[in-house]
Amino acid sequence: MNNRANLRETPVRASVAPRLLGWYDRHARVLPWRAPPGSPPMDPYRVWLSEVMLQQTTVAAVRGYFERFTTLWPDVQALAAAEDTQVMGEWAGLGYYARARNLLACARQVAAMGGFPDTRQALAALPGIGPYTSAAIAAIAFDRAETVVDGNVERVVARLFAVKTPMPAAKPELVALAETLTPDRRPGDFAQAMMDLGATICTPRNPACALCPLNDLCHARALGLAAELPRKSPKPPRPLRLGTAWLALDAGHVLVERRPAKGLLGGTLAFPSTGWDGTEHPPPAAGPWRELGEVRHIFTHFELHLTVLAGPPQGINRGLLLPRADFDPTTLPGLMRKVWALAR
């Protein structure tokens, strides 16, 4: 019998959840969207909002946004009634703007339904809620025994069972293994415990195995492989793209435009620019233009160098000429904040 089959057998496998829950009772991080261990579940609205914000995003980055959103919109009905542009403006800087568009679409569906559905399947039918988020809301907000698999859980499980298959090919195997660990009692706390363990102990590099409540069960540790798992396939190189942005402004006005709803920075407020894939666009005003400088920005799949030109807001052929008093640069995405910073 190999090690993995052995670990799957009951006594060892069944000890994971109690062990982890005991650790969580003592070490759970305190977070604004989280109920204390063993407490009644948090409001589904806050669970959902935090989970969407946390998709591919750090806890530190989310805190302020979560605070502002819940202050502005204390429940899903309030959010459903919000203006699209205000929600996009409040999301600005957090990234992955499809999340904001889906968030609002989801809020409106949920408000129309009279509240959040309480099953994973029904949750997964809503915009912006996929396999991870549906399981997380079902487990954390509704106490359902769903298995929640994010990047942390993948790493913990890959190490616990010493899965050497590279990601992302290993994903189905890791999900199946994770399912064998999910307890019927306190599944929400268990899910958060797995994620906390991955975030604080079972970290990508330099895992703190000596502090891990599961260290004596961990096959990767026994094999001296903990820090090397999960393995990953090599990433493709990041290409460089070039473009131009135009800052048409004077003492009283700034020219901006709303980007198309789909695609990169979809639905966000921006300064007019060329496409960044070689697509040319004419200047949005008559000029003359002078070069302010260059902005460099790293996206997930390419690097952008944007030449920024400044000129008077005359002979305008597109966009929206905003009075400076109505222009708030904090409603711009990160790239466009860098462009604006050049003007000051």
Add this chain to the structure above:
DNA sequence: AAAACGTGGGT
């Protein structure tokens, strides 16, 4: 099913 989709912090 591979690629698109942001950003900031850590090493």
Add this chain to the structure above:
DNA sequence: TACCCAAGTTT
């Protein structure tokens, strides 16, 4: 500096 990574989803 360069690269990795973070509570993924959509098409």
